[in-house]
Amino acid sequence: MKQKKNRIWLLLILPGTLFITVFMLIPLFSLCLTSFFPDQSFSFSSYLKLFGDVYFQQTFLRSIRLSLLSTLLCALLGYPTAYYISKHSRHKGVMMALAVFPMFTSPVVRSFSWMVILGKRGIVNNFLVWSGLFAKPQDLLYNEFSMTVGFVQLFLPQMILSLIGVMDNISDDLTLAAGNLGATRLGSFFHVVLPLSVSGLVTGSVLVFTGCMTAYTTPQLLGGADTRVLSTMVYQYAMSLRDWTQASVVAVVMIAVTMLISSLFSRISRKINPVA
Amino acid sequence: MALLELRNITAGYGQNIILKDFDLSVEKGEFVSLLGSSGCGKTTCLRMIAGFSEPMAGSILFDGKDYTHVPLHKRNFGFVFQSYALFPHLTVFDNVAFGLKMRKLDKAIIRKEVMHMLKVVDLEGFEQRFPREMSGGQRQRVALARALVIKPDLLMFDEPLSNLDAKLRVKMRVEIRRLQQEMGFTAIYVTHDQEECFAISDKVAIMNGGVIEQMDSPSEIYNHPKTEFIARFVGFENFFDLTRTGERAFTLPSGAQVNTRFDHAGACKGCIRPGDIAVYPAGADVPNAIAGRVQVCTFLGQRKQLNVATDIGEFVVSTDQSQVFSAGEAVTLSLAANKIIPID
Ligand SMILES: Nc1ncnc2c1ncn2[C@@H]1O[C@H](COP(=O)(O)OP(=O)(O)O)[C@@H](O)[C@H]1O
Ligand SMILES: [Mg+2]
DSSP, rough: OOOHHHHHHHHHHHHHHHHIIIIIIIHHHHHHHHOOOSSSSSHHHHHHHHHHHHHHHHHHHHHHHHHHHHHHHHHHHHHHHIIIIIIIOOOOHHHHHHHGGGGGGOHHHHHHHHHHHHHTHHHHHHHHHTTOSSOOOOOOOSSSSHHHHHHHHHHHHHHHHHHHHHHSOOOHHHHHHHTTTTTTTTHHIIIIIIHHHHHHHHHHHHHHHHHHHOOOOHHHHHHHOOOOHHHHHHIIIIIIIIHHHHHHHHHHHHHHHHHHHHHHHHHHHHOOOSSS | SSEEEEEHHHHHTTTTEEEEEEEEOOOTTEEEEEEEOOOOOOHHHHHHHHTTSOOEEEEEEEEEEEETTOOOGOOOEEEEEETOOOOOOOOOOHHHHHHHHHHHOOOOHHHHHHHHHHHHOOTOOOOTTOGGGSSSHHHHHHHHHHHTTTOOOOEEEEEETTTSSSHHHHHHHHHHHHHHHHHHEEEEEEOOHHHHHHOSSSEEEEEEEEEEEEEEOOHHHHHOOOOOHHHHHHTTTEEEEEEEETTTEEOOTTTTTOOOOSSSSSEEEEEOOHHHHHEEEOOOOOOEEEEEEEEEEEEEEEEEEEEETTTTTEEEEEEETOOOOOOEEEEEEEEEEGGGGEEE
């Protein structure tokens, strides 16, 4: 009986497994292979060459820095929003719809919107000049600032959704119990709500971080020539320079860093809330 | 002066008023139960006392001080939730220690107090478990320990046993009562289980329509219910109008004479439990007789229930197995004089 059940299970996960194997694992594996066989023989030379390159070092650090910064900003902006929507909002459905609404437009459209907003004659610059804060329009586009803005706007909904998911599961009785036992509002937040929502914060952070690391459109459209990130670099190597080995090396590094930092996030979460 | 006093409380949710002109007073060291049907406002009342919500009108006095607007974390009250509300991310030890940590006590003292309390509730050796690794009864005891360890001035229970099986319920209620008598805390206990609250309370307050209809000792409520609602609650099923004709003598609307052990000026309502009515063959010469005809005869194991139609309405009578009456048979009922109770 049990055996049979297990077999049905296998049957159910088969198509998905097959799909992932054929279209993800195999290409990924061959990508790795390519990166380690620059001249038909195994060597780390491509990696050594890459990491020795100052331009790559800058790009590598920029990618991580911008992704981490965007993740942090999403957490800081998303947490209060999610908390409000989950615990205090009367029109939860409407608020949720508003929060995730940006997800319905493509990253291309959103990037172009930011180009309009942040451009030399965009509303932000108009305001800065009009208010007298600056004498002439500032360079708000094609730099790390505009990329960060783009990333945050692109991935904030993911963060909010992950957080609402866990916050909805925190019973009001728990915060009342904390208060009843003598915790102030701040105390029950830090001792109960925060630890119990860490898992959502981590899920959200992983989503945002991976999103930022792998996003292509936003850094391409909102970044400049001197603010390349790993994803745009892959494109550059593959399409402009036709150097597939270097492209695959960058791609592997990108995947490795993303996985490493994501697992780091989960480890932190388990420290804070071992149960979740 | 009572320890806790609720005066003229109005409470509810938005437009929906649940408690109106609600009064309650609890003496120090007393175990008071709030008893009422589901949805009558017991939880609403308890949560308001705990400070989870504020009353719309009226005041809460505690130890002579106005507590109406005192924030919940400044009331030194314990609360045992129906759902236990244990912190899922904390171990049993940390759950119990929570209140003491909030009071910024010394670590060594916290450890001592928590271990002592876990011993009291018989959970030694479970300190490092998480709530989800415990059974319902064990969680219940963690919740109890967590509330007790802060030495609350008042301990509230919201149907703490309703999620346990019948056997454990009986065991735990004895345990709660024992702890209360040993430690001497004042308790308000909410339940919809009559047997449970009669078993453990000094006083029972029965709620109806958003007010307390009667608050007395369990035996007083059982033997001397003041209103028809309370009387029905404690098992009286037969109600009739009485008009005074002399000392401890009344007539029923049908004209039949009834003698009682109480006296009451003018007219009043009387009631009697099904078990306090004896059944005789029609025409029997018995005291407080009422003639009737058996409508339905229901087998109830030890006893039989007869529904008897009389001139003054249907009577529910409980007889023992030896008596055989069948539906349609004419009978005479005899009301035990010392079991007839007057109600308002
Ligand atoms: N959060 C709430 N919002 C609106 N109405 C509520 C809320 N909680 C309870 N009620 C209503 O108040 C009434 C009393 O509820 P409650 O105090 O929980 O009853 P009890 O504990 O006696 O079963 C019920 O009719 C219930 O529907
Ligand atoms: Mg309730």
